[in-house]
Amino acid sequence: MSSPLQRLLALVAVSLTAGLAGCADLPPVRAVRIATAATSEVMCNAAFVSRLDPQRAADDEMRPAGGMGLIAWGLRSEVDAERHEVRTTFAGQALGRATWREGGGCTVVHGDAPLPPLARTARVAQPDPFPGLAVPAPVPARDPRLAAAVDAAFQETAGATPRRTQAVLVVQHGRILAERYADDIRADTPLAGHSISKSVVHALVGVLVRQGRLNPDAPLQLPAWQTPGDPRATITPNLLLANASGLPWDEANRGWDGATRMWHVEPDPAAFAMRVPAETDPGTFFAYSNAGWTVLSRVLRDLNGGSAEGFNAFAERELMAPLGMRDTVLTIDATGTPMGANLFFASARDWARFGLLYLNDGVVNGRRLLPEGWVHEARTPTLDAGYGRGFWLNHRHDRHPLPGHWGLPGAPSEAFFARGYLGQFIVIVPSLDLVIVRLGVSYRQGGDVETVGRLVGEVVAVLRGAAIQPSK
Known part of the structure; x- marks a missing residue:
């Protein structure tokens, strides 16, 4: 016999689903549509991109999400291996x-x-620029203090929110010092970068700038932004890269914010992004705008033949092949636009290769991929935010309600990092020629930012010969 709560939820379900056809844009209905689409997406990526258990992926990533507890009872998913599809x-x-x-x-x-x-x-054949990352088996830490620091990133605490670390990789001077994976993860498993994807977009835009195909300080001249008096007419690529375009902060991790609607309800996410009105004058205020990064993703597509194939060939030729990134998947939406705001996948080693590009000022094996000054600008603060262009900075350490911290507590002030939802980090420490990658599925505040900061601090202490402070 059902409980009163179950009967109430069933009544809500009937009310919602009865209106799906005629009231599809009502917030409750939209939330259900987002939940079903996002669950399918997570399970599809687990099954066919990462080759992981799709149900476990849904349980880890979707079940704890805000609002899912109210509707999880009514969700049913089917994985179709023949059609490579999840419904x-x-x-x-x-x-x-x-x-x-x-x-x-x-x-x-x-x-x-x-x-x-x-x-x-077509794959572009090039010599591996980082042979120290091409060893056949995971590399355990030789230094016991380094091993302890890495192991601590995987430890769970009874009664606490799980951190679910999937991979930790420590690379110095282009060689692996320490590497560990969760039981179901391999060194070549492509894992979601979430908003690390934005840093890849920063690099690909940089390539266009180096080639002279895009002026980063000239307004984009998008037709949708040319109405007289529209402040968006003055938005430049650099303003979008700095999250200072005037477009609103659209990610609140509540399940029905502007970003999740764009990704999971809108048939053409970039067209939706171009309809988002400016909230402030461009260049005056920091706001984390997934719409802005989606616009840049459409620009990348349109400047490379207007097709997914043109974009893929450009990314392979100009970024992935030169870096030796072979276990990377750049998700493409139904319109042929890359999902550059949130949905690129790579193995921990490939994410490290990408970090090495920024560690080395955009140069790989003597070849400049990014324009001179591009990495410096990525490390230069935007307005008063702890953010540069495409990367987070570590000059501020106060709390923020969404990222948890502006910086990375415990890491050196010089560190800068790519950061993604649920605890994806590529941390770069230039003075030590060091890149640290941490990937996982953590609902701890800021993607377990405090644990990641402690990991970086302990690794830095080992490499500098300093005493490690006891973990709390």
Whole structure:
């Protein structure tokens, strides 16, 4: 016999699903649509990109998310291995569907029509620029203090929110000093970078700037932004890269904010992003705008033939092949636009290779991939924020309600880092020629930012020969 709460939830479900056809944009209905689409996407990526248990991925990443406790009882997902697809329903309705395509990862699909296949991107053969990252097996730390610091990042505390660390990699002078993975993760497993993807967009925009194909300080001249008096007409690529475009902060991790709607409800996320109005004058206020990064992703597509294939060929030729990134998936949406705000995947070693590009001022094996000064600008604060362009900085240590901390507590002030939802970090410490990668699925504040900061601080102490402070 059902409880009163279950009967109430069932009534809510009936009310919601009955209105899906005619009231699809009502907030409650939109939240259910987002939940089904996001669950399908997470499970699809686990099954067909990372080759992990899709149900475990949903349990770890989706079940703890805000609001999911109210509707998880009604969610049902089906993994179709033959079609490379996952479908999720709520109370038998509100279908969310995600489909995998080679060369495009898993894409949320609206409607029943199949996605067109993508043409295969030819691999560019180049010598591995980082042979120290190409060793066949994971490299355990030789120094027991370094091993202890890495092991502590995986330890769980009874009664506390799980940290669910998936990978930790410590690289100095281009060689692995320490490496550890969760039981189901391998050195070549592509893992979600979430907003680390934005740092990759920063690099790809930099390539266009170096090639003279994009002026970072000239307004983008997007047709949707050209209405007389529209402040967006003055937005430049650099303002978007700095999150100072005037577009609003659209990510609150509540399940139905502007970003999740854009990714999981809108058939054309970039077109939706271009409709987002400015909230402040460009260049006057820091606001973390996924819409802005989605606009830049469309620019990357349009300046490379206007197709997914053109973008993939550009990214392979100009970034992934020169860095030796072979276990990387750049997700493409249904319009052929890269999901550069949130959905690029790479192995821990490939994320380290990307970090080495910024450690070495945009130069790899003597070849300059990024313009001179591009990395310096990435490390220069935006307005009063703890952010540069595409990277977070460590000159501020006060709390912030969304990132948890502006900086990385415990890490050196010179450190700068790429950062993603649920605890994805690529931390760069220039004075030690050091890159540290931490990947996981942590709902601790700021993606377990305090533990990650402690990890970085302890590794730095070992390398500098200093005493490690006891962990709290």
